Amino acid sequence: MQQDQQPRKKRSRFLAGALAAGVAGAALAGGMAVNTVPVFAEPVRVDAPQQLPTFADLVEKVSPAVVSVRVDEDVKPAADDGGDDQMQNPFDNLPQDHPLRRFFDIPGGPGFPGTPRGRQLPRHAVAQGSGFFISEDGYLVTNNHVVDGGSNYTVVMDDTTEYKAKLIGTDKRTDLALLKVDAPDHKFTYVAWGDDSKVRVGDWVVAVGNPFGLGGTVTAGIVSAHGRDIGAGPYDDFLQIDAAVNRGNSGGPDFNLNGEVVGINTAIFSPSGGNVGIAFAIPASVAKDVVQSLKENGTVERGWLGVQIAPVTDDIAEAVGLADAKGAIVTLPDNETPASKAGIQTGDVITAVNGETVDGPRELARVIGNERPGTKIEVSLWRNNEAETVDVTLGNLASLDEAASASGRPDQRVPTNPSSLSGYGLTLTPSEDGQGVVVTDIDPDSTAAEKGVQPGDVIVSVNGKSVRSRGDVSQALSDAAKSGRKAALFQLRQGEQNRFVALPISKG
Secondary structure, three states: OHHHHHHHHHHHHHHHHHHHHHHHOEEEEOOEEEEOOOOOOOOOOOOOOOOOOOOHHHHHHHHHHEEEEEEEEEEOOOOOOOOOOOOOOOOOOOOOOOOOHHHHOOOOOOOOOOOOOOOOOOEEEEEEEEEEEOOOOOEEEEOHHHHOOOOEEEEEOOOOOEEEEEEEEEEOOOOEEEEEEOOOOOOOOOOOEOOHHHOOOOOEEEEEEOHHHOOOEEEEEEEEEEEEOOOOOOOOOEEEEOOOOOOOOOOOEEEOOOOOEEEEEEEEOOOOOOOOOOEEEEEHHHHHHHHHHHHHHOOOOOEEOOOEEEEOOHHHHHHHOOOOOOOEEEEOOOOOOHHHHHOOOOOOEEEEEOOEEOOOHHHHHHHHHOOOOOOEEEEEEEEOOEEEEEEEEOEEHHHHHHHHHHOOOOOOOOOOOOEEEOOOOEEEEEOOOOOOEEEEEEOOOOHHHHOOOOOOOEEEEEOOEEOOOHHHHHHHHHHHHHOOOOEEEEEEEEOOEEEEEEEEOOOO
């Protein structure tokens, strides 16, 4: 038994040694060392990889319709008043043979040798934004602020091809503009309008544009909010999106996942001037109607009611006997308007138009603006604790713009008719209760400002004469001047407090 166990132990030790040698990579065979191939683990592969969301197909189809809009503008030089030229060569006083002159004498530059002293040559400015085609025959949409002040317009395609474009029309109130490229032998890729009313907060949008002049750029984000009012005008109704929108994206489209335009980038909120994830887009429903009007008429015709309006606060609602703080309280301007012709009075609260409830001034402005001039509408009013209705034939808001342009006054986004009191730096408008005139603006460098007159003050009387219009104030001042007075006594009311201020009679 012991003799049999001894060979077994020897065989076991031999097998263990052979296995150990094999693990080390070599074994003895016939007295020679034989190398073995090491075995590695297989790399991990996924037979059916998960498909992440991609916008590549969408972008590939819509990108040819999105363009860069280059705007050329000739900037007129400031008039030469004979004073010191800001562009004067700082080395003019050096001797003619001074060696530094060879570094700074630039012939032909404004204010430098080679150009008459003080003369400034016209400067050429170039602005750039984005736009997109809405028809195969070359109509394209962008922002009004992109083309504003331009003299020549160039459209740069996705493939860098350039076309000259002409301006069809603009609408400052919605910041939209329509251009046209005439290329009879070319059919442009264009995109369709989408239904922004179906866009929900949280839906994806893809912004395509040309920020910083880099060429076509794509960003994606979600809709953050509907109906944003950013104080740009009475027709504010913006989509807020969080896609990266920067300078140069203005006028560029925002697409839904079907490749339809649901918004047009127009503004960003940015303390630094760059993207912070809060961008505002004009809804497609607004843009579609405006663009169609620009295409047909070159302008946008809007109805004009001719009232100054303010929101109905809780206090106002309680004072006039309204159950809810809704509607728009009316102040009529001095001049005759469609509202005054129809019998609307200062202090009336407009609660509905054609049966559609008006929540506030913004809704009223939008409803009236959507109507065409000459349209007869039914206005529901709250007056003397009773509801009334009046029929109003709307005027044309464009005529108000033309009058403002002719008088040199800047565009008024809300139809108002303030009057300037010459020589005093005061802008006045009739008060809501018809008693006095309200100071709506004041020149901070004027004598009136020095005497403590402030915006919001109501001028009740001048030299003891009650005033209800700018004309009354002017007449009272004229009478005071004729009587030999050097100053006029203004009675001012701020809330429940009255005070008197003496202002010198202006020679103007």
